[in-house]
Amino acid sequence: MAAESKDLPAQGRQLIRNIGLLLSGDLDQPIVDSDCLLIEDGVIVGFEAGDVDSEIDAQGCAVMPGLIDSHTHPVFGDWTPRQNQLGWIEMNVNGAVTSFLSAGEVHLPGRPKDAEGVRALAMVAQRCFQNFRPIGAKVIAGAPVPELDFDREFYASLKAAGIARIGEIGLGTVAKGADAARVTGWCRELGIETIMHTGGPSIAGSHLVTAEDVLEAQPDVVSHINGGPTSIPHEAVRELCKHAKGALEAVHNGNEKSAIVAMEAALANGRLADFLLGTDAPAGSGVQPNGMLRMVTLLASFGGLPAEQAICCATGNVSRKRGIDQGLLARGRPADIVFMDKPEGSSGKNVLEAMAMGNIPGIGAVMIDGKMRTGRSRSTPPAARVPSV
Numbered sequence: 001m002a003a004e005s006k007d008l009p010a011q012g013r014q015l016i017r018n019i020g021l022l023l024s025g026d027l028d029q030p031i032v033d034s035d036c037l038l039i040e041d042g043v044i045v046g047f048e049a050g051d052v053d054s055e056i057d058a059q060g061c062a063v064m065p066g067l068i069d070s071h072t073h074p075v076f077g078d079w080t081p082r083q084n085q086l087g088w089i090e091m092n093v094n095g096a097v098t099s100f101l102s103a104g105e106v107h108l109p110g111r112p113k114d115a116e117g118v119r120a121l122a123m124v125a126q127r128c129f130q131n132f133r134p135i136g137a138k139v140i141a142g143a144p145v146p147e148l149d150f151d152r153e154f155y156a157s158l159k160a161a162g163i164a165r166i167g168e169i170g171l172g173t174v175a176k177g178a179d180a181a182r183v184t185g186w187c188r189e190l191g192i193e194t195i196m197h198t199g200g201p202s203i204a205g206s207h208l209v210t211a212e213d214v215l216e217a218q219p220d221v222v223s224h225i226n227g228g229p230t231s232i233p234h235e236a237v238r239e240l241c242k243h244a245k246g247a248l249e250a251v252h253n254g255n256e257k258s259a260i261v262a263m264e265a266a267l268a269n270g271r272l273a274d275f276l277l278g279t280d281a282p283a284g285s286g287v288q289p290n291g292m293l294r295m296v297t298l299l300a301s302f303g304g305l306p307a308e309q310a311i312c313c314a315t316g317n318v319s320r321k322r323g324i325d326q327g328l329l330a331r332g333r334p335a336d337i338v339f340m341d342k343p344e345g346s347s348g349k350n351v352l353e354a355m356a357m358g359n360i361p362g363i364g365a366v367m368i369d370g371k372m373r374t375g376r377s378r379s380t381p382p383a384a385r386v387p388s389v
Contacts, residue, residue: 012053014039014370016337016387020060021350022047023308025315025328027273030308032329037063039335042370046331056372057388058339061364062351064311066098066336067292068318068327071223071251071278074100074141075108076125078134080282082107088282089134091289094379096361098336098368099326101318102141103195103223104167106203107282113172115154118144122163136368138326138336143167143195146174152186159190168223170197175207177216184217193322195221198240199254200230203284211236215243221276221322224251226258228280234261241265246274247321252291253280256298263303276321277314289379293360301358308352335370338363343381 015038022032034047069092075081078089089100105111105125112118126142133139144158145167158166166187169180175197184194196219197209211232214222222244225237228251232240237258241248248266250259266275277299279291288294296314300307319327326336341351343362348354351361362383366374376386 012041013051014054014056015049015052016056016058016063017049018060019058019063021062021352022329023062023064023311024330025065025312025319026330027309027312027316030312037329037337039370042335044329044331044333044335059385059387061339061341061383061385061387063329064338064340065315065327065329066338066366066368067096067296067314068099068101068324069097069278069292070101070221070249070276070318070322071103071280072100073104073107073280073282074102074125074129074139075105076128077132080107080287081109082282082284083287085282085287088287088289089137089139091287091379092292093135093137093366094363094374094377095289095291095293096338096340096363096366097137097292098338098366099138099324100140101278101322102139102143102167103280104143104145104171105141106145106167106171113147115147115150118147119154119157119161122158123161126163136371136373138368140324145172146183148173148179155183155186155190155192159192163192165193166195168195168197169217169219170209171202171206175209175213177213180213180217180219184219193221194219195223197223197228198225199227199232202228211240214240218245220246222246222248224249224254224278224280225262226250226254226256228283229253229255229285231255231258234258237261238265241271242269247276248274249276249278250295251278251280252288252295253283253285259295259298260303263299263305272309272313273317274321275313276318290360293380297355297358297360300355306352307355310355335367337367339365339387341383341385344384345381
């Protein structure tokens with residue numbers, strides 16, 4: 001399916017029936033006792049049948065919210081200069097991701113670093129992705145990276161321009177604790193979300209950010225707590241899970257062992273609801289269309305977390321901690337929905353058991369805002385069952 005520049009029209013009243021397993025994305029009730037889902041004009045309105053304009057037979061597939069990648073680095077369009085690759089967003093939709101949160105548009109060749117240029121880039125990125133949605137994907141962009149010479153008025157001007165998030169503290173000249181704390185303090189006063197690089201430098205020009213730096217700054221999101229890609233020591237990861245006030249994010253392009261350490265520490269401190277997943281792609285580590293599915297499966301297999309809870313870390317947790325509507329299958333939420341099943345050949349009895357064994361799911365279809373955007377995935381192994389429209 002080709003990329004599109006505008007959203008497609010709403011689909012009236014639709015019923016998804018014959019759902020084998022309904023996964024809500026909500027840690028409080030990750031599995032919903034229903035076999036159908038009612039949608040009207042792209043919004044979920046209930047879990048019961050009714051008069052509808054069209055039906056989708058799930059054929060016994062599992063249904064879950066579209067995954068939200070909490071940490072990406074888009075530039076413009078469906079292209080990344082870091083890997084010189086076209087179509088990375090579309091292929092991630094095939095990997096069950098329906099929403100992408102920018103951690104900074106840092107890979108733009110010749111990226112400006114003066115206040116006026118940084119603000120302009122954020123505004124352009126935000127507006128472009130509001131108008132351009134590759135196969136319906138929602139890219140929440142416009143995340144300016146802080147520099148040392150930006151004063152409080154700079155951040156106030158971002159807020160006035162409609163910029164609600166800044167990019168990773170640590171990718172620019174602001175990196176150490178006291179400088180970062182000054183920025184997070186200003187942003188907290190202004191109502192701007194802050195995220196902070198954690199670990200060794202990701203690319204030339206970025207910085208080592210330690211647990212001490214993060215604890216002094218207390219950002220809203222501890223970005224890639226498992227390193228991006230180089231991890232801080234495991235004991236420092238555990239300290240952040242205990243004392244950092246913001247959300248705890250683990251990414252695919254980080255240290256996988258540290259991701260498990262972080263998940264276990266989040267559980268030990270009663271903070272699984274604060275645990276988020278992302279990829280940190282595109283980056284030097286590459287582009288991984290199945291990166292989010294692999295992170296969820298990592299938690300469910302090596303981490304031993306029930307797969308339905310692991311899915312919440314990539315859906316409802318991100319929705320709630322980062323203040324966006326999508327990510328939950330609940331009344332009033334956008335109908336961003338993934339149809340999936342165990343992959344063909346898996347010995348698991350169902351998709352959750354297959355994930356617990358370490359097999360990523362097969363994606364049968366992806367719906368965004370009530371519109372089918374893909375059929376059987378181009379990036380996952382074939383699903384044992386696929387829906388019928």
